[in-house]
Amino acid sequence: KAGVTQTPRYLIKTRGQQVTLSCSPISGHRSVSWYQQTPGQGLQFLFEYFSETQRNKGNFPGRFSGRQFSNSRSEMNVSTLELGDSALYLCASSLAGPGNTEAFFGQGTRLTVV
């Protein structure tokens, strides 16, 4: 079956701009989580969506937002970009039922803010 697809793979934006990243989960997976990965902080949880509802949120400012559509595809948006937002943004999909935490990651979107 097809894996998790993230688009675009690479993105260069200017400070102050906004950006939207997309994630298509594995068919049948209703949970989509987003993570930010940087050399200094490692993998940090941004938020999780399940059945179009945000079910969990990490400690990131309100400039980071997301949504999930009825087909489970998800988008995350970052507004008013800062240099520190440069990172690899990873999306993971899972069944996320009780006792099942296996996550399948996409290849990520490499965002560079200049």
Next chain:
Amino acid sequence: TQLLEQSPQFLSIQEGENLTVYCNSSSVFSSLQWYRQEPGEGPVLLVTVVTGGEVKKLKRLTFQFGDARKDSSLHITAAQPGDTGLYLCSVPGSGNTGKLIFGQGTTLQVKP
């Protein structure tokens, strides 16, 4: 303070050597996972351990969950260049959600 402390942070060894990386915490977990991430890719799940004292083997990789379910180790026998990558341990966040909490990772380089 990191919930999960991984050590060492970096490891550079020659092909054929053995190595062990550790994932430690003061908290008790229902389960723990190990992922490997190669450059330019997302993490890929290697194993999930759920029982204290559990040992799982995946070819040359041996994973152990501590008796108290607070720590874990990953041992690689006769490392190969294809083992190069970032090794991450993770635990579930609170509640039955998809949230995972990751350690900082161990970067392994295996030189031919």
